[in-house]
Amino acid sequence: MSTPSLPRPATSTESLDARRTLAGWAITAACLIAFMGIGxxxxxxxxxxxxxxxxPTQVELLFTTYLGVMAVMTLFAGNIGARLGRRxxxxxxxxxxxxxxxACGLSGSIxxxxxxxxxxxxxxxxxxxTALVLLLALIGHAERAIMRYEAAIGLGMSMGPLLGGVLGSHSWRYPFFGAAGLMILALIAVATLVRVPETRDPARPISDVFRAYTNPAFLAVGVTGLLYYxxxxxxxxxxxxxLHLNTLGLGLTFFGWGLLLGLGSTRIAGHLLHTRRASHIVLASLLGLTVxxxxxxxxPFSVGVKVALVVVSGTLxxxxxxxxxTLSVEVGHLPRAVSISAYNFLRWLGAAAAPVSSGLIAEHxxxxxxxAVxxxxxxxxxxxxxxxxxRIDTGRATDPHVH
Structure with missing residues (x-):
């Protein structure tokens, strides 16, 4: 009669891999909740x-101040992370x-x-x-980490408006309270599950971020990001x-938009980046967004048709x-923290200009x-x-981290 074999104890390597996997998912969940806050x-x-x-211009300040601070502070986030540790x-x-x-939920003025x-x-x-840098380190494979990060953005962007629509139909303050509660849960998850050792990287001067723009291919990606965002x-x-929809109608509209945003940034992008030139993907998408x-x-479409256009645009x-x-990380052949800071500065700068300028343009x-703008x-x-x-495609093809 044979003796039943006992389960093989996990090796230290398997245990470390399990902790890294758990930490990666905790960061992903926190990203999802953080991006709910935008929508x-x-x-x-x-x-x-x-x-x-x-x-309208005053209301749009809620986006512009958020994004403007993000743009400026992105320049310093990498060095702060290097000095204090990413976690x-x-x-x-x-x-x-x-x-x-x-504090937003408790405030009483614009x-x-x-x-x-x-x-x-x-x-x-x-x-x-910082979350993207952590995911890149925990997952190891740049494209896989970016796809997961963008999936979290997409789901967050879809769930944020839905949360805002459902809670906001009772009071405009409730979505802020809901977001605060979810962020506390994300904080607890990262604090308890992300136990990777803290690392102290050498702090890099801010000039390194601006030096990244001397690479023509990277600068082209960055300026494209500025205009696109x-x-x-x-x-x-x-x-x-x-659109002049009610609060719940807007929440459902952007919930659908965000679901397709997540689909476009994961399955569709993952397939096309392996079968098409990246510049062709970007060019076709930008032309579609122009139309x-x-x-x-x-x-002269009805509101219903325009709602459908908004939802479908999430894919592009x-x-x-x-x-x-992906291009911002791969084209410049730079340290990842520098690439991320340099690209984020430009894209959030473009993002910050959009809401308040659209309000002003509409009013006048x-x-x-x-x-049209x-x-x-x-x-x-x-x-x-x-x-x-x-040049963009050549830069990506020669990056040692690709594939």
Whole structure:
């Protein structure tokens, strides 16, 4: 009679791999919740404007202060992470997001909301690039880590408006309280599950970030990101004021948009990046978005058709997000923290300009005109990629981390 074999005890290597896997999923979940914070205000923008007597431009400050602080602080996030350790900076960022989300829910004026959203942006600036660096280190494979990061963005972008729509139909304050509670859960998850050893990298001067722009291919990717994210946040920040839907209707619209954003940034992007030249993917997507903005602003479609256009556009936006983030890491042949900081600075700069400028343009030139500006921005980006596409593809093909 044979003796039953006992389970083989896990080796130290298997145990370490399991901890790294668990830590990676904890960071992914925290990214998802953090990016819910961007979209959670989307459905409640019209209601905030109505309740607080604010103009479209004033309401759009809730996006602009958030994104403007993110853009500037991105320049310093890498060095802060190097000095304090990535895990510690991620925890500080999550704590700041939770605190300022709570403060937003307790505030009673547009200036206060704008200031607290700026503080929220500070937390996001510390957490989001640090989270990508952590995922790259934990997963090891750059493309796989980026796809997971972009999937978390997509799901967060879809769930944020849904949360905002459901809670905001009762009070515009409730989505902020909901976001604060979720961020506290994310903070607890990262604090307890991410137990990778803290590392102290040498701090790099800020000039290293700007030196990254001397690489023509990387600069082309960065400027493309700046112009593209202007269009991205024009759609995200201005469309709720343009469609004139109720709070729940806006939440459901951007929930569908976010689901397709996640699909575009994972399955579709993952397939196309292995079968097509990256510059061709970006060029085709930008041309599609140019047409989309023109149709949204000026085609004599019903509101229902324009809602469908917004939802379907999530696929192109998700594809662009994943492809540009991949290119930013691979094209420059730079330390990843430098690449991420240099690219994020430009893309969040473009994003910060979109909401408040769209409000101003709409007030002075008419409601559809912001979409003409968005179409022009992504069309210029398409022209840049058409000119620089070969250099971008060559830079990616020669990166030692690709495949």
């Amino acid at each position: 959670v205000v989307d459905p409640i923008l019209p209601e905030i404007g109505h309740q607080l007597g604010a103009t 510690r900076v991620a925890l500080i960022g999550l704590a700041l997001i939770a605190a300022f989300a709570l 200036p206060a909301l704008a200031v607290f959203r700026g503080g929220w942006g500070l937390g996001s600036a510390l957490f989001t690039p 202007f269009g991205f946040f024009l759609l995200l920040g201005y469309t709720p004021l343009f 989309l903005f023109a149709l949204l602003g000026f085609a 936006f998700g594809l662009m997000n994943a492809t540009l983030t 030139l008419g409601a559809p005109v912001p979409y 968005g179409a022009a921005a992504v069309a210029i980006a398409a022209l840049l990629v058409a000119v620089m596409g070969r």
